[in-house]
Amino acid sequence: MSAIALTELADRFGLEVHGDGALTIVGVGTLESAQPDQLSFLANPKYRGQLAQTAAAAVVAAAEAVVDARCAVLVSRNPYADFARIAALFEPRPARPPGIHPSAVIDVDAKVDASAHVGALVTIAAGASVGAGAVIGPHCCIGEDCHVGPGAHLVARVTLVTRVRIGARVLIHPGAVIGADGFGLAMDRGQWLKVPQLGGVIIGDDCEIGANTTIDRGALGDTVLEEDVRLDNQIQIAHNVRIGAHSAMAGCSAVAGSARIGRYCLIGGGAGVLGHLELCDKVTITAMSLVTHSIREPGEYSSGTPLMDNRSWRRSAVRFKQLDELARQGSTKKRDS
Amino acid sequence: MSAIALTELADRFGLEVHGDGALTIVGVGTLESAQPDQLSFLANPKYRGQLAQTAAAAVVAAAEAVVDARCAVLVSRNPYADFARIAALFEPRPARPPGIHPSAVIDVDAKVDASAHVGALVTIAAGASVGAGAVIGPHCCIGEDCHVGPGAHLVARVTLVTRVRIGARVLIHPGAVIGADGFGLAMDRGQWLKVPQLGGVIIGDDCEIGANTTIDRGALGDTVLEEDVRLDNQIQIAHNVRIGAHSAMAGCSAVAGSARIGRYCLIGGGAGVLGHLELCDKVTITAMSLVTHSIREPGEYSSGTPLMDNRSWRRSAVRFKQLDELARQGSTKKRDS
Amino acid sequence: MSAIALTELADRFGLEVHGDGALTIVGVGTLESAQPDQLSFLANPKYRGQLAQTAAAAVVAAAEAVVDARCAVLVSRNPYADFARIAALFEPRPARPPGIHPSAVIDVDAKVDASAHVGALVTIAAGASVGAGAVIGPHCCIGEDCHVGPGAHLVARVTLVTRVRIGARVLIHPGAVIGADGFGLAMDRGQWLKVPQLGGVIIGDDCEIGANTTIDRGALGDTVLEEDVRLDNQIQIAHNVRIGAHSAMAGCSAVAGSARIGRYCLIGGGAGVLGHLELCDKVTITAMSLVTHSIREPGEYSSGTPLMDNRSWRRSAVRFKQLDELARQGSTKKRDS
Known part of the structure; x- marks a missing residue:
């Protein structure tokens, strides 16, 4: 996308233009940094004061912000979401054409859809499959009995170990490891004995999984992310965890074995959930809190102490x-x- | 393993059958999920109530549980360990035959035992060696002067950086990085100066190292894991740490430089140990606690505050x-x- | 370096010899472990008692330590820094000659300086570049529009995703992922909508980035590390964070989106900084503390509770x-x- 008029954006996304709809924008930026040919947005009322100063050509904002803006406004009921849709038009998208790079190592017993893209130095093992339109970036490693759904995108260097099922349109960032052994040990006469991890991992449609995040496969039964779960970087999901649809977890958080997180939960950065607990829907855990008991009421929960001078x-x-x-x-x- | 009779399992693992020993099982499951042709187990008395409801053909359990079970029982003194041994019979084990995949890049000055398996797109540098029966999965990177012991298994995409010695039968999961530089810095006239990291890493026999776990090499002298140490995912072990035999650490825990952890210690998820401390044998640290002083008495230790509504x-x-x-x-x- | 006389070391690094300057050393060690032909050092007065016992041929130490030493002393105003410089002479440095390994996959639209080293199984995408004398170790993945500065060293299996600019002499350890999508989400009618991450990452000269550390690219604008920033392993830097020159962060710490850390800050292991906060210069955060408000005064800050028996x-x-x-x-x- 090189340039687009405000009226066209309004049409496409069901917004109302306030000001000169013939203005064209060539990119997007924050209220503080946007150039005179860029579009910005106001989602958090805290930044309302910046509306009068912005150099942006226009902003996506709620109706009540129109009075404060000196520039054109695309009036929206959900400015952040509509801005996100518009910003996506300006995202560079390198070509990932169908086909398999000659350096990839594909087992004869793997199935790769003809419309999928498989990048350089990818390995795909026996019994694995890659669905229509999926993109498998360079250095990815897809193990035995791992299945990548249609339109999924493994950016680069993602590892699916074994018995992993990735839903449609899932996005996985580099360094993620999905389907490694859960941490199962039995103490036996002074030595650890490994408990076999016979289950798998199921990742629902439209999930996103961050860089260097790890999701172990189940011991007996599966580890499950329902649809539209969003995991940031460096998150650890242990075996047999289940995370409800539309829940989101921030970086470095962790969930121990067999815990169940409800739908629409928000887990803050560095927070932890102990094993075998249950969190109902719509629970928010603040950053670096430790959940030590099950939670049956929606709401916000915390542990820790405030920061003080030493x-x-x-x-x-x-x-x-x-x-x-x-x-x-x-x-x-x-x-x- | 397709099917096996209870009597045969009893013979093989030194258990006693209570009920119909001629029953054959074809798999394993939890008390809740097991099918009528599967074996389950009861290790935690908390789940004893499920014994009467399970659909399993049989369970591995302690003698005192026999009265509660409606199905056959394999009587064991350590039900979890014996169940683990039986479950291993049903674990799919993809073939990893001896030999080197043609896409692997092996330096002429590396030694790979003829009985070892080296997967696709592996690199092995000069002065490295791979022992008898070892399995080096796809995408692994074995650097200069790194040595993999007999029967060790690097699942996939494991990196051994330099001066790393992996013991016999060690299991390492994807994304682990062993032998990277320790974090050594000297401040000198307003700039950081890197302190060379001249030591190595020694991993004892029968250790397990989780996905995306990092173990740095020593500054002077080595970082050491004694035998049978078990590390979960995303653990950070700094330079010159020593971890005693049979200790286990849960996901996201971390040990700072030169700390010494005793034998049979249990470190909870997300817990931290500051540098240069010593923990005696049989210390348990609960999840997300921070160890700020050395510990000389076995027992359980904690820090933090309880979870509360915000x-x-x-x-x-x-x-x-x-x-x-x-x-x-x-x-x-x-x-x- | 096989052996070197104390006088030569003194000359080279501007030190003064106390004792027999003709002594040659062949390596370095700690006061406790050094052999009679090795050099050690005393930087922390806490270990002064070990000076009388060390078997080392000589030590680097401050002038006031001369009276306690039974061996030769290289007198220094900054013993740890001078020891680091000397130790570097004894560090094995495997050859990384200029040239591209035949197994590397380099896009025709990538530029690699003729003096750079590109190892086995590296991929370099269209529009990327590698500067003079840079070393790209095995399994590295350099994405579209990523630029590696002169003399930078990506040890092995480093991923630069997109729009990443690495300064001169930067050192990056295995498993690091730089330039992945920031975690930007808008909730829209019960579903998460991805917010495009249009910015990049700028890493200043002389930075060091640890194993499995992740640095996301900016949403609008860039994520920035100024020069000489030192990050340990498994650190998470979210989108649009800025870290001031000469700051250092220990393992497993994390900084949330748009936070700004000053210069010469020290962030302890496992510590967290919430989003949009500002820390002034010379702030120290102790291990596993959570920074919940901006800090305007230099000094040391903490949260949490002390370790106690359970x-x-x-x-x-x-x-x-x-x-x-x-x-x-x-x-x-x-x-x-």
């Missing part, structure tokens, strides 16, 4: 160790008084 | 900042009273 | 939940008394 923190930390004693003294005094 | 948590968090003041007020009153 | 910890943890109530009781009593 000297003050040390004083509070010492008192934390004495808390029970301090509380007992308080109660005693209360009883005494 | 509103309540905010109230406690504010008070945490005032803790020292609150405690002083308490003492003052005590002295006053 | 039984005591449980008592304090219960009281943490009651903290507000306990504090209110205290105030009431105060008012009453």
Whole structure:
């Protein structure tokens, strides 16, 4: 996309133009950085003050922002979503034509749809398959009995280990490892004995999986991401976890074995969920909190302490160790008084 | 393994059959999911109630569970371990025959045992070696002076950087990076100066190393995992750490430079150990705790605060900042009273 | 380097010899482990007691340590830095001669300087470039519009996804993923909509990036590491973050989207910084702390609670939940008394 008029954008995405619809834009930017031929957006009212200063040609914003804007406005009920749709028009998309790069190593017992793209130095093992229109980027490794759905996109260097089923239109970033052994051990006469991991992984349609994220396959039964689950980078999903549709997890969070996360949950960065717990739908866990019990009520949950300068923190930390004693003294005094 | 009679399993693993030993099983499952031709197990008494409902043909369980079971029982003193041994019979094991895939790039100064398997697109550098019966999966990268012991298995896309010695029967999952530079820096006139990392990594026999786990090589001297150490995914082991035999670490945990962990320790998910500390044998650290001092007594250790609904948590968090003041007020009153 | 005399080291690095300058050393070691033909160092006064026992031929140390040493001393104002420079002489450096390995897959529209080394099974996409003297180790993946500066070293299996600019002399360890999509999502009628990530990543000169670390590209605008930033393993840097020159982050730490870290900051292992925050120069965050607000004063900051035996910890943890109530009781009593 080189340039597009505001009226055309309004037509295409069902928006209303306020201002000069004949203006053409050639790109997108933030309110602060946008050039006079670019489109910006206002989604967070916190940045409303920037509307008057922006150099952007136009902004996508809610109706009530029109009064503040000095530029044209594409009026939207969901400015961030509509901006995302418009921005996608300006995203460079390198060609990934159908066909298999000659350096790829494809087992004779693997099936690759003729419309799929398989990049350089990819390996695809026996019993694996790649669906219509899928893109398998360079250095990907698709193991035995792994199946990539139609329109899925493995960007580069993704590893599917074994018994992994990837849904339609799933996007997986480099370094992700899906379907490795779950961490199953039995202690036997002073030695660890490995518990075989016989299950698989099922990734629903429209999921996204971040760079260097790991999703282990089930011990007995499968690890499951329902549709439209969004995982950021460096997330660890243990064996037999189930994550409900439309839930999203931020970077470095982790879910231990057999835990079940509901639908529309939001898990903050670095947060952890212990094994075998259940979280109902619409639970939000704040960053770096540890979930130590099941949650049956939607809402926001936290653990941890606030950031303090180290000297003050040390004083509070010492008192934390004495808390029970301090509380007992308080109660005693209360009883005494 | 397609089907096996209970009597044969009992013979092979030294168990006692209670019920019809002629029954054959064709697979394994949980108490909840097992089919009528599958074997299940009861290891955790918490699930004892499921014994009466399971559709499984038989279960591996302790003697005292026999009364609750409606199906046949393979009586075991360690049901989880014996179940693991039986389950392994049903694990699909793709063929990894001896030989080197033609796409692998092996330096003329590397040694690969004739009984080893080297998969597609593997690189093996000068001065490296691969022992008898070892399996080097696709996309693995074995650097200079790295040695893979007999029967070791690098599943796929494992990187051994330099001066790494992998023991016998070690299992390493995709994305693991072993032997990268430790993080050694000296500040010198306002710039960081890199401290050379001249040591190596020694991984003892029978260790397991999870997907995307990193183990740095020593600065001076080696980073060491003793035998039978089990590391889950996304663990970070810094330079010159030593981990004692039979210790296990859950996902996303980390150990900083030169720390020493004892034998039979259990480190919970996301937990951290600061540098230069020592943990004695049989220490358990709960999930997401931070070890800030050496530990000389076996036992369980924790840090952090419990999960709360966010509103309540905010109230406690504010008070945490005032803790020292609150405690002083308490003492003052005590002295006053 | 096979052997070198102390006088030569003193000359080369501007040090003063105390003791027999004709002594030659053949390697380096710690005070505890050094052999009689090796050089050691004393940087941390805590280890001063080891000076009298070391078997080392000589040590690099500050002037005031000379009285304690029984061996020769190379007197330095910054012993750790000078030791690092000397140790580098003894580091084995495998040859990485200019040229492209025949198994590498280089797009016709990529530019590789004739003095660069490109290892086995590397892919370089259209529009990418590799500068003079750069080393691209085996299995690296360099995507469209990624540029590697002169003298940079990608050790092995590094992925540059798209729109990444790597400065001069940058060192990147295996498994790092730079330039993957930032985690941008808009909720739209119950479904997640992907927000295009149109920006790039700029890595300044002399940075170091650890194994399996991920740095996402910007949504609008770039993610930036200024010069001489040092990142350990498994760090997550989200889109549009900016990290100031000479800052260092320890393993498993993470910075959320659009946060800005100042110069000469030190971020401890496993620590987190929330999105859109700003940290001024010279801020230190201790391990596993969570930064929840911007920081405008240099200094050390912490969150969390101290490690305790689990039984005591449980008592304090219960009281943490009651903290507000306990504090209110205290105030009431105060008012009453």
